[in-house]
Amino acid sequence: MTFIKTPTKGMRDFLPKEMELRDYVLKIMSDTYENFGFQKIATPVVEHIENLTSKQGGENEKLIFKIMKRGEKLSNADSSNLDELVDCGLRYDLTVPLTRLYANNMQNLPMPFRAFQTGFSYRAERPQRGRYRELMQCDLDIIGEKSNLAEIELITAVITFLQKLNFKQFTIKINDRQILKAMLNYANMPLELMDKILISLDKMDKIGIDGVREELQKLEIPDEAITKYLSLFNEKKDLFAFCKDLPIADEYVANLLEIIDNVNSQANLVFDPTLVRGMGYYTGCIFEIYADGLTSAIGGGGRYDHMLENYINMSVPACGFSVGFERLLLLLEESGFEVPHTKEKLCYVFDKNISKEEKKSLLKKVNNDRQNNKIVKIVEKSKNFKYQKETLESDGYQIIY
Amino acid sequence: MTFIKTPTKGMRDFLPKEMELRDYVLKIMSDTYENFGFQKIATPVVEHIENLTSKQGGENEKLIFKIMKRGEKLSNADSSNLDELVDCGLRYDLTVPLTRLYANNMQNLPMPFRAFQTGFSYRAERPQRGRYRELMQCDLDIIGEKSNLAEIELITAVITFLQKLNFKQFTIKINDRQILKAMLNYANMPLELMDKILISLDKMDKIGIDGVREELQKLEIPDEAITKYLSLFNEKKDLFAFCKDLPIADEYVANLLEIIDNVNSQANLVFDPTLVRGMGYYTGCIFEIYADGLTSAIGGGGRYDHMLENYINMSVPACGFSVGFERLLLLLEESGFEVPHTKEKLCYVFDKNISKEEKKSLLKKVNNDRQNNKIVKIVEKSKNFKYQKETLESDGYQIIY
Numbered sequence: 037m038t039f040i041k042t043p044t045k046g047m048r049d050f051l052p053k054e055m056e057l058r059d060y061v062l063k064i065m066s067d068t069y070e071n072f073g074f075q076k077i078a079t080p081v082v083e084h085i086e087n088l089t090s091k092q093g094g095e096n097e098k099l100i101f102k103i104m105k106r107g108e109k110l111s112n113a114d115s116s117n118l119d120e121l122v123d124c125g126l127r128y129d130l131t132v133p134l135t136r137l138y139a140n141n142m143q144n145l146p147m148p149f150r151a152f153q154t155g156f157s158y159r160a161e162r163p164q165r166g167r168y169r170e171l172m173q174c175d176l177d178i179i180g181e182k183s184n185l186a187e188i189e190l191i192t193a194v195i196t197f198l199q200k201l202n203f204k205q206f207t208i209k210i211n212d213r214q215i216l217k218a219m220l221n222y223a224n225m226p227l228e229l230m231d232k233i234l235i236s237l238d239k240m241d242k243i244g245i246d247g248v249r250e251e252l253q254k255l256e257i258p259d260e261a262i263t264k265y266l267s268l269f270n271e272k273k274d275l276f277a278f279c280k281d282l283p284i285a286d287e288y289v290a291n292l293l294e295i296i297d298n299v300n301s302q303a304n305l306v307f308d309p310t311l312v313r314g315m316g317y318y319t320g321c322i323f324e325i326y327a328d329g330l331t332s333a334i335g336g337g338g339r340y341d342h343m344l345e346n347y348i349n350m351s352v353p354a355c356g357f358s359v360g361f362e363r364l365l366l367l368l369e370e371s372g373f374e375v376p377h378t379k380e381k382l383c384y385v386f387d388k389n390i391s392k393e394e395k396k397s398l399l400k401k402v403n404n405d406r407q408n409n410k411i412v413k414i415v416e417k418s419k420n421f422k423y424q425k426e427t428l429e430s431d432g433y434q435i436i437y
Numbered sequence: 438m439t440f441i442k443t444p445t446k447g448m449r450d451f452l453p454k455e456m457e458l459r460d461y462v463l464k465i466m467s468d469t470y471e472n473f474g475f476q477k478i479a480t481p482v483v484e485h486i487e488n489l490t491s492k493q494g495g496e497n498e499k500l501i502f503k504i505m506k507r508g509e510k511l512s513n514a515d516s517s518n519l520d521e522l523v524d525c526g527l528r529y530d531l532t533v534p535l536t537r538l539y540a541n542n543m544q545n546l547p548m549p550f551r552a553f554q555t556g557f558s559y560r561a562e563r564p565q566r567g568r569y570r571e572l573m574q575c576d577l578d579i580i581g582e583k584s585n586l587a588e589i590e591l592i593t594a595v596i597t598f599l600q601k602l603n604f605k606q607f608t609i610k611i612n613d614r615q616i617l618k619a620m621l622n623y624a625n626m627p628l629e630l631m632d633k634i635l636i637s638l639d640k641m642d643k644i645g646i647d648g649v650r651e652e653l654q655k656l657e658i659p660d661e662a663i664t665k666y667l668s669l670f671n672e673k674k675d676l677f678a679f680c681k682d683l684p685i686a687d688e689y690v691a692n693l694l695e696i697i698d699n700v701n702s703q704a705n706l707v708f709d710p711t712l713v714r715g716m717g718y719y720t721g722c723i724f725e726i727y728a729d730g731l732t733s734a735i736g737g738g739g740r741y742d743h744m745l746e747n748y749i750n751m752s753v754p755a756c757g758f759s760v761g762f763e764r765l766l767l768l769l770e771e772s773g774f775e776v777p778h779t780k781e782k783l784c785y786v787f788d789k790n791i792s793k794e795e796k797k798s799l800l801k802k803v804n805n806d807r808q809n810n811k812i813v814k815i816v817e818k819s820k821n822f823k824y825q826k827e828t829l830e831s832d833g834y835q836i837i838y
Contacts, residue, residue, distance in 0.1 A: 038487040039748050043540040044525050047483055049538045053477035059467075059477060063762070066460075070780070071807040073814035075453035076460060080571045081482060081557070082448055082527075086439040101483070102505045104523065106561045115516050124445050126483075137450045140442040144452065148816065148829065160507045160735070170481045183813065185796075192804060222803065298797055302804075347440050380469070387612065395586075396699055403593060403703075406472040413474035414586065415549065427547065 043362070046161070046169030051397075058172070058365065060375040062154060062202065065174060065359075068197040072189060074152035074176060079133030081126055083154060086135060088125045095314075098126040099159040126158035130175045131356070138179055141345040149178035151188075154361070166366050176337075176392035179358040184291050186319050190337065194325065194357050195303045201368065205328040207304045211311035212292050218284035219309065223265035229255055231316065235237050238312035242332060244288045245269060268309065292321060317343045323357070327367055334367065335359035338395040383413040383433040385424070447562070448779055458767065461571070461776040462602065463555060463784075466575060466760075473590060475553035475577060480534035482527055482557060488537060489526045496715075497529040522643040527559035531576045532757070536705040539580055544706040550610030555762070565768050566640035580745070585692050587756035588722050589699045591738065595726065595758050596704040601767065608728040609700070610709035613693050613722050614739075619685035620710065624666035632717065639713035641733060646670060655756040661709075669710065676708040694723060709838055718744045722757070735768065736760035784814040784834035786825070 043049050066076070088100050102122045105113055129134055130153045138145070140175045154174045161167055166302065176193060180185040190332055191208060198206060216234060217227075225233060236251040243251075245266055252262045268278070275296065279289045292307070299305045312323040313336060322338030337357035344352045386395065398414065405412045413433065418424045425435055444450050446672060451459065465476070479538060490500050503523040506514055514521045527555045528534055539546070553655040555575045562568055577594060579587040617635060618628075624636055631715050632694045635653040644652075646667055653663045669679070674698065693708070714723040714737060723739030736831055738758035745753045787796065799815065806813045814834065826836055 039537070040487055041537055041748070042486045042667055043537070044483050044485055047481035048479070050479040050535075051538075051542060052478060055479055056480075057476040061793075071810065073784075073812055076452040076456040077453060078456055080444050080448035080450070081444050082559070082571065084445055086441055087735075090440055101507070104503045104505055106502070110519065117521065118516065118522070121519070124502075135443075136440070137452075139440075140450065141452060146832065150814070158483070170483065185817070188800065188813070192800075196804075196807070217536075227620045244656070249598055294793055297793075298800055302696065304721070332589055347442070352613070384472075392698075393693055399593075399699055401590065403597075406597070409472065410765050411472055411474055413551070414590070416596065417582065428568070430641075431547065433522070 044169075046163035046233070047073075048168060048170065056375050057368065057373070061361070061365065062174075063367070064195050065154070066152070069152045069176060069193055072150070072193040072196075074150040074193070075146075076152050076154075077134070077137060077152065078155060079130070079137055080123050081158065083127045083133060083136075085122050085125050087132055088128065090132075096159060099128060099161055101126040101158050102233075114417065128159050129157050129207070130155060130173050134177060135344060135347055137272075138344065142352075145179075146184075146355050148178055148343045151175075151177045151179065153177075157339055166327050166363060168362060171229055173358060174361050175356060175358045176356060177352045181355065182341075182353040183309060184295050184321070186353075187323070187339065188407065190355060190357040191305070191323060193304060194335065195299070198325075199303075201373070203327075203364075203368070205324050205326065206334070208294065208323055209306055209308040209311045210321065211308055212288060212291065213318050214284060214288045214320060215282065215292075215309065216312065218279070218282040218288075219265065219268055222268070222282050223270050223324055224258075224261045225265055226257060226261075229257065230316075231270065231394070233257075234312045237310050239373075240310040253423060270358065272426070295321065311352055313338055321355070324346045330367075332363075334363045378434065379409060381411045381431075381433045383415060383428045383435055384416045385415055385421075385435055385437045388416050401413065405428040438652070445570075447564035447835040449571065450567060457776050458769065458774070462573075462762070462766065462769070465601050466555070466598050467553070469601055470553045470577060470594055472778075473594040473597075475551040475594070476547075476554075477553050478535070478538060479498070479556060480531070480538055481757065483525050483527050483561065484528045484534060484537075486526050488522050488533055489529065491533075496546075497560060500529060500562055502527040502559050502561055502729055518691065529560050530558050531556060531574050531759070535576065535578060536745060539745065542590065543749065543753075546580075549579055549587075552576075552577075552578045552580065556559055562576060564738075567764060569763060573762040576757060576759045580755045581753055583742075585696050585722070586726070587754075588696045588740065591758040592696070592700050592724060592755060593703060595736065595760060596700070599726075599759040600704075602774070604765075604769070607704070607735070608703060608727050609714045610695065610727065611697065611706055611722065611724045612709055612712035613689060614719050615685060615689045615721060616680065616683065616693075616710065619680070619689075620666065620669055623669070623683050623727060625662045626666055627662075629728065630658065634658075635713045639712055639715070641670070641711040644750045655671075665834055679708065679710055696722065714739055722756070726740060726760075731768075733764075735762070735764045764830045778833065780810060780812045782812040782832075782834045784816060784829045786816055786818045786822075786836055789817050 052092055082103065089097055094170060094202060102125045102150050104121050105123045115121060134151060134153060154172065157173050158170055160169060178190060201345060212415060220227060220230060232255055236248050240248055251261060275292060294304050311322060311324060317340045318338040319341040320339035323337035324333040327334055335358055337354040341353045344354055385396060386398060402412050402414050428435055490498055503526045505511060505522050505639055506524045518523060535552060535554060557570055557571050558574050561570060561711050572601040579591060621628060621631060621693055633656055634653065641649055650663060650667055668801050676693060697706050708802060712723060712725060718741045719739040719742035720742040725737035728735055740756040742754040743756055783806060785799060787799060803813050831834060
């Protein structure tokens with residue numbers, strides 16, 4: 037009989053010590069977000085294949101785990117066309133299912149709706165450190181709030197959560213898709229190349245201004261436009277100074293300033309004109325969260341005011357913030373974070389010759405301690421009691437013999 | 438663009454009210470089992486197809502959601518053989534992954550190991566009331582405990598959990614595979630038909646003694662044997678009286694008596710010689726939990742001392758108890774169970790003409806309340822304030838205007 041002991045490629049088993057940390061972080065997150073009025077929802081990991089391949093998922097759509105049809109539908113399918121064999125797949129993010137849930141239930145949900153969803157997503161990527169094929173995602177979304185109250189509340193909620201984990205060394209970078217557009221207009225950059233230009237701009241912190249210039253030149257953009265565009269980044273400016281010469285309505289700048297002003301007393305929030313965010317569905321404010329010293333984000337989000345229009349017959353503004361749970365866990369583990377313990381741990385050790393009556397009364401005592409919210413194990417004394425005792429004690433148990 | 442708003446067939450979206458109950462029940466469960474020294478583990482929902490089709494899953498193996506290979510492996514596969522296209526699938530229970538995790542990590546786990554695993558399993562069944570294609574399972578297992586301490590602790594833990602939910606009207610039926618075998622020997626029933634005979638016996642509460650007789654006759658078992666076998670059920674007897682004439686060692690009976698004796702002060706535990714449990718891997722004590730008035734179990738388990746041998750090169754005793762989470766939820770919902778709320782809920786409503794400064798100081802107040810562990814929302818006053826107020830109040834929010 038073939039039996040494979042390791043998890044499937046790129047996925048993980050979690051042993052008790054790891055689970056304790058994961059559960060603790062999720063608990064702090066739930067408690068915090070609950071206080072912000074967010075309500076938990078959940079969706080299946082299996083999603084209609086049509087919804088997964090509807091082109092809102094970008095690169096992730098290439099990484100779908102596809103599920104075969106079953107029964108008659110499978111035997112009737114034309115196996116020369118592999119797509120015909122498939123009717124669903126594993127979700128690659130929580131945004132598609134949130135959209136689906138909202139479209140299907142909006143009449144039963146509060147307006148605005150503060151949604152909180154955690155769950156696994158699946159991406160058939162090449163596994164590497166910190167990148168998994170089964171990854172926990174934690175999404176906060178406010179649907180139906182057109183004002184920047186959404187951005188302020190989302191960012192504050194995430195900051196509060198991280199601070200409760202004693203995670204303090206981080207920066208939130210913020211920008212706005214409208215500013216990104218105004219920057220292109222200011223420099224007469226060809227708008228039809230917007231996506232490609234922004235992909236290059238996004239790499240500024242990795243390849244530097246000269247690297248970006250080279251990439252833009254490859255796009256055959258006139259040198260004059262490139263030079264004017266890149267001159268924007270010659271010196272670090274605050275938001276107000278940066279936007280002074282841009283063709284952008286004052287209200288966009290005021291909007292972003294208000295967000296920064298409201299959040300900055302709680303954590304370091306900085307305007308970064310090179311912040312892009314990959315997904316094309318963002319329409320306004322965008323943000324990413326960086327642990328100090330690391331170059332890749334541990335979370336991010338933004339406003340996506342038009343996405344829901346595609347699925348419901350009305351315009352509903354929306355804004356979301358997703359924390360990279362797996363990356364955060366990695367950082368906590370590396371920093372030696374310990375889950376605080378509050379319950380007393382006892383282990384009753386009994387002799388193998390214990391009588392039935394003694395055992396019965398011992399079990400009563402044990403269950404009484406448990407009623408008093410202690411963690412209590414009961415085990416037979418082993419031949420190597422020294423080792424047994426050491427193991428239990430290193431696991432935090434006080435031995436009662 | 439095709440976009441399907443409903444979840445995939447047989448699966449469910451969970452709205453906030455449902456999630457609140459599910460989370461509450463899981464929290465009570467985790468807290469309770471933690472006090473019994475159980476440690477949480479988790480495994481991926483995606484499992485090697487080899488492990489899912491290894492014949493320990495019984496009927497469930499027919500219901501596997503199969504996942505297609507990807508990339509080159511898919512294009513190189515022979516599509517005329519559909520099995521060749523598949524390399525993994527969604528787990529149909531938590532037992533296969535627990536076995537795998539234990540086999541792969543036993544040297545890093547305590548001995549005995551008290552494991553607690555919750556997670557979704559997947560079965561492509563025909564959906565019907567209370568039966569879902571994505572179902573939450575909650576498994577407790579003690580691996581490495583050969584004495585009946587395992588059974589006593591597992592049953593006590595589940596009883597304690599249910600009682601904490603104020604769920605009191607239930608009975609635990611208990612039996613032993615050794616007694617089932619002794620009953621067959623006592624009546625000279627053909628042992629090679631054991632599985633089929635037990636399937637019929639299992640239906641006693643549904644089809645009655647005459648129904649079982651008919652089924653056994655169809656198996657062409659001599660009438661004499663059938664009559665002697667069924668005479669065992671002529672009158673309800675306690676365990677001791679029932680086993681008096683059976684060819685079974687006293688220790689098995691004493692073992693079961695001790696379990697009943699230890700648990701009976703806490704809940705109703707009854708010996709039921711017609712209890713079978715479907716899975717062939719059980720070796721000793723088996724049990725099922727029934728809500729009063731319902732004929733199908735809300736949970737069950739038993740001892741499976743030889744299953745792990747197949748995967749590791751040593752014999753390790755094991756015993757498990759799985760609670761049917763979805764069925765329990767249904768019962769709680771039907772009984773009108775309400776999640777107890779402890780946090781105060783406030784909603785600050787502000788006028789749309791609020792100044793930036795006023796909004797900023799309001800947000801400070803809001804966040805201060807949240808630091809004091811209150812659930813606080815902040816919303817703009819809507820044109821239909823009466824409706825807005827009613828909705829918020831029905832959701833438990835106290836309005837502050």
